[in-house]
Amino acid sequence: MTPPRRGRRRLPPVQTGLSGRCPECGEGQLFNGLLRYHESCAACNADFRDEDAGDGPAIFVIFAVGIFIIPMALAFHMLLNPPLAVTFVIWSVIIILSSLWLLRLMRGVMFNIAWQRNAREVRLQDFKDTDSKDGGQGS
Numbered sequence: 001m002t003p004p005r006r007g008r009r010r011l012p013p014v015q016t017g018l019s020g021r022c023p024e025c026g027e028g029q030l031f032n033g034l035l036r037y038h039e040s041c042a043a044c045n046a047d048f049r050d051e052d053a054g055d056g057p058a059i060f061v062i063f064a065v066g067i068f069i070i071p072m073a074l075a076f077h078m079l080l081n082p083p084l085a086v087t088f089v090i091w092s093v094i095i096i097l098s099s100l101w102l103l104r105l106m107r108g109v110m111f112n113i114a115w116q117r118n119a120r121e122v123r124l125q126d127f128k129d130t131d132s133k134d135g136g137q138g139s
């Protein structure tokens, strides 16, 4: 069975993702809390239960923090020369908070892009459907 086509309205996925909105209607909230998705949209009832952005958002956050924030922490320590514990405490808080903030943004954007492209996880049932259409002969 083919899942229903999504993303018919073609909302801009980056815009709706950054604002944490539903990819289908752009009105309902995508997130239930900081990082967890709602099970469905309160505005249009789009079902989010089988959707997930996977590990992709975390990769982008790791790159962004590693490229931009870690050098700032190193520069802070080398230029101001505070005790190591001060650098560690200050920049641990900055890194954790910025990572969570970036992760929420990226989860919203990647969820919206996947929704607009009708991307989803491949399941064993998908292959069984293909086999039954060609008489079980395979390719």
Ligand SMILES: [Zn+2]
Residues within 6 Å of the ligand: 022, 023, 024, 025, 026, 027, 028, 041, 042, 043, 044, 045, 046
């Ligand atoms: Zn919606």
